[in-house]
Amino acid sequence: MKKIILTTAVTLASLPTHSMLAIDDAELSNIEGRAGITIESQLHDTTTIGEVSYTDSDGDGVRHTDSAGIYLSDISMGAGSSKKTIDVLNDGTLNINISDIVQGDVWVRDIAMGDANTSFGAVGITNFNYDAAGSYNLRFSPFSPKNDGISQTALIFDIDMASSSFDFTYVDEAEFSLLGERELLNGNTISYTTQFTDFKALATTVYADDSITGDGREWIRMDLGSITGSTRLENISFGSVTDGIAATSQVLGSAGFSGIEIEDSSFIALSGHADSGLIGVDVKVAAKANLDNFYFETNGNRVNFANIAIDTDARGVNGDSNIPFNISMDTVNNGFRKGLQFAISDVSGLSATVRDMSVSEGAGARDVFGSIGIENINFNGGSAEMYVIGRAGSGNTGIETGFSLPDGTTLDFTINDFEYESDLPDAERVADKGGEVRATIEINDFFVGQTIDVVKLEDSEGAALKMTFTGMEGSFDVTNFSAGTRAGSFGRIVVDGMQLQRGYLIVDAIGQ
Amino acid sequence: MASRALTALLFMPLMATALEKLDDSSMSDVVAQEGVRLISEYELYIQNMALIDTDDGGKISLSDINLSTRANRRQEIDFKIASKTELHEGYGDSCITTPAACSDELGLAFFNRDLPFDLEVGAVEINGKSIGKVGITNFEVDAFSQYAHNAAFLAPLTANERSFNVTAFAGGADGRGINFSIYVPKTAQFDQYYESDGVKLASTVRFIDADPESTTLSTINQDGATVPTTIDDYQGGLDMTNITVDVVDDGLLLGLPEMEDGVIAITDFRIGNDDIGYDFINDIIFKDIDLMGGSVLLKPDEVAGHSSINMDITVNQGTGFTFVYRDDFDQINARISLAENLEIRGASINSSSENGLELGLGQIKGQVLIDNITLSPNSLTSAQRQVQAPLGELTMNLNIANTSYLHIRGN
Numbered sequence: 003m004k005k006i007i008l009t010t011a012v013t014l015a016s017l018p019t020h021s022m023l024a025i026d027d028a029e030l031s032n033i034e035g036r037a038g039i040t041i042e043s044q045l046h047d048t049t050t051i052g053e054v055s056y057t058d059s060d061g062d063g064v065r066h067t068d069s070a071g072i073y074l075s076d077i078s079m080g081a082g083s084s085k086k087t088i089d090v091l092n093d094g095t096l097n098i099n100i101s102d103i104v105q106g107d108v109w110v111r112d113i114a115m116g117d118a119n120t121s122f123g124a125v126g127i128t129n130f131n132y133d134a135a136g137s138y139n140l141r142f143s144p145f146s147p148k149n150d151g152i153s154q155t156a157l158i159f160d161i162d163m164a165s166s167s168f169d170f171t172y173v174d175e176a177e178f179s180l181l182g183e184r185e186l187l188n189g190n191t192i193s194y195t196t197q198f199t200d201f202k203a204l205a206t207t208v209y210a211d212d213s214i215t216g217d218g219r220e221w222i223r224m225d226l227g228s229i230t231g232s233t234r235l236e237n238i239s240f241g242s243v244t245d246g247i248a249a250t251s252q253v254l255g256s257a258g259f260s261g262i263e264i265e266d267s268s269f270i271a272l273s274g275h276a277d278s279g280l281i282g283v284d285v286k287v288a289a290k291a292n293l294d295n296f297y298f299e300t301n302g303n304r305v306n307f308a309n310i311a312i313d314t315d316a317r318g319v320n321g322d323s324n325i326p327f328n329i330s331m332d333t334v335n336n337g338f339r340k341g342l343q344f345a346i347s348d349v350s351g352l353s354a355t356v357r358d359m360s361v362s363e364g365a366g367a368r369d370v371f372g373s374i375g376i377e378n379i380n381f382n383g384g385s386a387e388m389y390v391i392g393r394a395g396s397g398n399t400g401i402e403t404g405f406s407l408p409d410g411t412t413l414d415f416t417i418n419d420f421e422y423e424s425d426l427p428d429a430e431r432v433a434d435k436g437g438e439v440r441a442t443i444e445i446n447d448f449f450v451g452q453t454i455d456v457v458k459l460e461d462s463e464g465a466a467l468k469m470t471f472t473g474m475e476g477s478f479d480v481t482n483f484s485a486g487t488r489a490g491s492f493g494r495i496v497v498d499g500m501q502l503q504r505g506y507l508i509v510d511a512i513g514q
Numbered sequence: 515m516a517s518r519a520l521t522a523l524l525f526m527p528l529m530a531t532a533l534e535k536l537d538d539s540s541m542s543d544v545v546a547q548e549g550v551r552l553i554s555e556y557e558l559y560i561q562n563m564a565l566i567d568t569d570d571g572g573k574i575s576l577s578d579i580n581l582s583t584r585a586n587r588r589q590e591i592d593f594k595i596a597s598k599t600e601l602h603e604g605y606g607d608s609c610i611t612t613p614a615a616c617s618d619e620l621g622l623a624f625f626n627r628d629l630p631f632d633l634e635v636g637a638v639e640i641n642g643k644s645i646g647k648v649g650i651t652n653f654e655v656d657a658f659s660q661y662a663h664n665a666a667f668l669a670p671l672t673a674n675e676r677s678f679n680v681t682a683f684a685g686g687a688d689g690r691g692i693n694f695s696i697y698v699p700k701t702a703q704f705d706q707y708y709e710s711d712g713v714k715l716a717s718t719v720r721f722i723d724a725d726p727e728s729t730t731l732s733t734i735n736q737d738g739a740t741v742p743t744t745i746d747d748y749q750g751g752l753d754m755t756n757i758t759v760d761v762v763d764d765g766l767l768l769g770l771p772e773m774e775d776g777v778i779a780i781t782d783f784r785i786g787n788d789d790i791g792y793d794f795i796n797d798i799i800f801k802d803i804d805l806m807g808g809s810v811l812l813k814p815d816e817v818a819g820h821s822s823i824n825m826d827i828t829v830n831q832g833t834g835f836t837f838v839y840r841d842d843f844d845q846i847n848a849r850i851s852l853a854e855n856l857e858i859r860g861a862s863i864n865s866s867s868e869n870g871l872e873l874g875l876g877q878i879k880g881q882v883l884i885d886n887i888t889l890s891p892n893s894l895t896s897a898q899r900q901v902q903a904p905l906g907e908l909t910m911n912l913n914i915a916n917t918s919y920l921h922i923r924g925n
Contacts, residue, residue: 419690
């Protein structure tokens with residue numbers, strides 16, 4: 003308790019006074035009062051925040067009495083400015099538009115889950131370069147979710163990143179030291195530059211909805227709008243920094259995606275657990291979406307995964323069923339395990355297919371391999387468990403993840419070389435061109451767990467991402483394994499008692 | 515940890531200049547080489563893997579499977595997206611002298627720089643009855659570099675020429691599909707064994723007719739002459755291209771590889787075990803392996819609920835190899851080749867609860883030519899052996915009815 007009070011006091015004392023000032027005369031003079039209000043604001047110096055935390059006071063969501071949470075500490079935000087235009091429209095909509103954004107570097111020096119001492123590392127978003135053509139638009143607008151004439155207020159986001167960019171850095175084993183007034187970083191890093199091109203996320207609508215479950219719970223529902231344009235993660239690299247000086251990084255490559263078409267019926271909704279005695283978050287997800295392309299690029303050459311179709315419930319006539327699956331999320335701190343715990347349930351008919359796997363020179367013409375799909379994933383009433391906890395495989399910071407599937411999980415696996423009239427997602431198949439290999443797989447006893455760290459390799463090989471497996475096991479029953487149009491199969495393949503008894507995987511750049 | 519956070523908080527008002535960010539000069543240190551290297555060690559155990567016939571429950575199974583990297587050795591695989599030109603030049607070859615091998619066509623290239631694995635199967639069973647153990651051990655991608663005395667011998671090889679490489683191009687035989695190239699370097703080597711009742715039939719497989727343990731490789735050539743020698747002077751490796759995978763109405767269509775001058779040397783055939791010692795048998799070498807392509811169509815059963823693996827196979831005319839059977843003193847050589855396409859129709863693999871593993875040979879048609887049959891002492895040079903008078907030649911016109919079969923059962 004003493005520690006909490008002390009920390010809070012120090013945190014408050016640490017906040018620079020200018021970040022708490024009211025709008026001054028100069029800023030007020032920029033407020034225009036004709037058809038709305040325009041505010042131009044500036045933060046002239048770095049703003050610091052001691053800690054932002056989310057706490058789950060029952061610890062493990064079931065019986066533990068310690069509190070648990072997510073803690074973001076030692077946050078700093080560099081100087082910035084923006085222009086806000088506020089209007090009230092004829093239909094009662096309050097429209098807020100934020101533009102001309104300048105933002106200094108943002109660092110979260112300590113991210114912890116479970117308790118405040120179990121650190122995952124630090125994250126920095128730096129070198130912001132907001133395109134002046136971009137804007138954030140926020141509307142509080144009347145909305146009738148059931149189209150029954152009963153309105154409530156919805157929050158609608160239109161985000162236009164135009165051609166903005168920023169650098170992202172994750173630091174494992176992060177240490178921050180001071181040299182005079184300069185703060186110097188030490189640690190092992192994953193970094194890349196995020197470059198948007200004509201990127202727009204439009205019509206994301208947030209509102210309250212009590213119709214998602216029949217138990218009277220109110221949900222915060224977000225209807226996903228559309229995403230156009232592209233995002234590129236440039237020069238994904240592992241490296242290390244000593245006293246603020248970065249060692250030569252080695253680049254794995256770049257990655258990016260473009261264009262997400264989301265059907266109107268798609269949504270994500272949040273609420274508390276159904277059991278009022280438990281603290282935590284339930285998330286419902288229902289999505290039918292098509293991603294135009296995701297790619298990974300080395301030396302200008304790409305492997306593309308285009309026309310990725312995701313349907314969280316592909317059951318029903320033409321896949322029109324849209325029952326969401328559930329993610330139950332709790333922060334846990336049972337003294338040994340500190341972090342986040344998820345239970346995923348109500349998965350029926352979850353499907354994901356990549357229709358056009360290809361290679362290309364840059365964004366040029368694509369040579370297509372074919373398609374791959376995992377369809378009709380069905381937990382058959384069970385729950386998958388997943389956890390992300392703080393536990394370094396090496397050093398002091400890092401994470402351990404684990405994922406298990408419920409026994410009796412079934413899915414259909416397909417690979418085909420069908421041909422299509424065009425690259426468009428709704429293109430017709432060319433008749434009598436290509437065929438399909440398929441199998442139905444039942445999975446039992448499946449678990450995979452690993453610690454994940456960014457580590458320095460021996461022999462001056464630089465830094466890399468290391469996954470040390472704490473376990474991997476499973477049993478698989480493959481039936482209906484067939485190809486082409488024949489009705490029979492090649493046979494049934496059963497794999498029992500697979501266990502990875504030791505193992506690690508290091509992902510590094512080729513370098514020289 | 516808590517004290518570190520507290521210290522940072524106390525000093526936070528000083529951070530007017532904020533963090534020394536990774537500035538542009540740091541970012542400019544990023545070098546242009548791109549690609550992903552996967553480094554791993556592992557030990558994977560599978561209790562049982564079975565192919566079960568859905569008609570009558572016949573079962574072929576492998577039990578106690580261990581796949582692992584050897585102690586203190588790690589597997590290294592490099593991945594990049596590369597053009598045929600880049601790949602060709604990566605093997606130390608010139609696109610000027612062999613332009614047909616070069617183009618801008620892109621592939622997903624996996625270079626296995628080190629692959630030190632053992633794969634052992636504790637029991638191969640047919641309907642629950644064991645027929646023995648099998649294993650591949652001591653796999654080395656670059657067995658020669660394990661010995662310091664081979665430095666000069668290996669000097670001409672590029673890194674790619676000392677790697678086990680798989681490249682996947684788009685296309686297949688028609689339209690979409692996959693077109694693989696597989697490169698087994700001259701430097702690769704592994705041991706294999708079949709064990710029954712505690713006695714092993716074992717051998718060492720290489721892809722060059724040279725023993726990496728020999729200390730005279732760089733000074734004495736394969737004919738025994740004392741001249742400076744490198745691995746480039748040896749035929750070897752397997753450079754297989756145009757292996758296609760497509761799906762057609764009848765099933766899975768695999769295009770057989772094309773290759774010139776491959777070598778598989780199965781040496782040190784031996785029987786025994788570590789306790790009683792081994793008796794050594796002779797070497798078998800397949801050299802001058804030329805593959806001209808062909809196809810295998812794998813067809814599932816036609817009847818719903820039933821299962822079988824049915825095959826139509828074509829091996830193209832011109833495919834052939836030189837067979838060498840060699841003891842410590844002498845050897846027999848023979849060139850075996852297809853004078854016309856070898857066609858196999860209706861071959862099948864099935865497991866039956868009554869007959870065990872059923873291999874249907876199908877209808878086989880083709881003409882096999884065996885010529886350049888020679889008997890000679892090992893001391894002869896290759897040039898001397900080539901001008902030797904052959905014993906004669908043999909032509910076999912094959913026409914085997916599709917009623918032939920082989921049944922294999924466990925005791």
